[in-house]
Amino acid sequence: MMEPSHLDLATAEEECGDSAMGRVRRAYGNLAPGQRLEVVTGVAEHLFGIRAWSRRVGGEVVEERREGGRTRLVLRRPAPSAS
């Protein structure tokens, strides 16, 4: 299985760049169906937003693990369903 793309939100919103959720949306948008995105953050607000947004867009949270005060969350972009 391919290694997931990695996004660390540690410095998000420090320098008036893209918001944490904006960075997640952009990185997720670059995934091909079936690819995964690993997001690491220590901010509960980010986690809430990622989970809620993922539900909206049909993404799958395939892994969530707390490590040393931060959470590692893996999103998978599903393959389009056959109609």
Add this chain to the structure above:
Amino acid sequence: MTEYAHPEVLVSTEWLTEHLEDPAVRILEVDWDPASAYGLGHLPSAALVDWKRDINDPVRRDILSRDQFVSLMERLGVTPDTTLVLYGDMRNWFAAFAFWTFRIYGHADIRLLNGGRRKWFEEDRPVTETVPEFAAASYPAPEATTGLRQFLPGVRDILGRSDHGLVDVRSPAEFSGAISTPPEYQNEGAQRSGHIPGAVNIPWAQAIQEDDTFKPVDQLRELYQSKGVTPDKSIVTYCRIGERSAHTWFVLTYLLGYPRVANYDGSWSEWGNAVGVPMEKPGAEVPGSVPA
């Protein structure tokens, strides 16, 4: 530890939890990107204020007009007696900008949620996707206060004056001119990078703690006074579009009690595009100079 100069402008997450249903309180989430914040979940009974749509003039570059402010308050069911509690995305920057704007239009009782969304979610307090509805209210047109805002000519007039101070609250990389504008904010771009001559760099985030609540007053006083930003001077804060600097304007005005603080909301996106204004960029080569 001594208290903030105006502690009444801050509310804690505990206080707000007890006032979620208080009819005298209107909770407003002020977002730059509502789809990534309010739209995914917000405090119960909080109404959305969309910074781009509601706090800015839709055509010219300016804050909302007095009439637009009145319409906004009426739509939100706010009267001049309502206690407004503001919080929002991007770590309360745009909530602070709205606080500054509403103060310009004279609303009396405005408070900021100390710690904002981050602290609320960290403490696992209640969140909803339900959008509240409020009966429209009547809000008489107020007089605007002008001393809280600074414009480009006013900033140019104070350059080099020892009785004034300029605080650039952007990151050190923006202040030095190493970076100008992140690519995702193309409409905030500037032709030049650097800073306004004489400004001191005190990034906005130095005023807050890890949980986004404000630092104790003694630490804040040390932070600003050690850089020459003292209450005997008239202070102007700026950043790129005036929202981070509204956060620092709030700190200097209400937490430290400085008597004369104005926010230059034109900020670097105006100054860095203006023709002929002076600017500083450490290490930049001056045309006509001979390299050492």
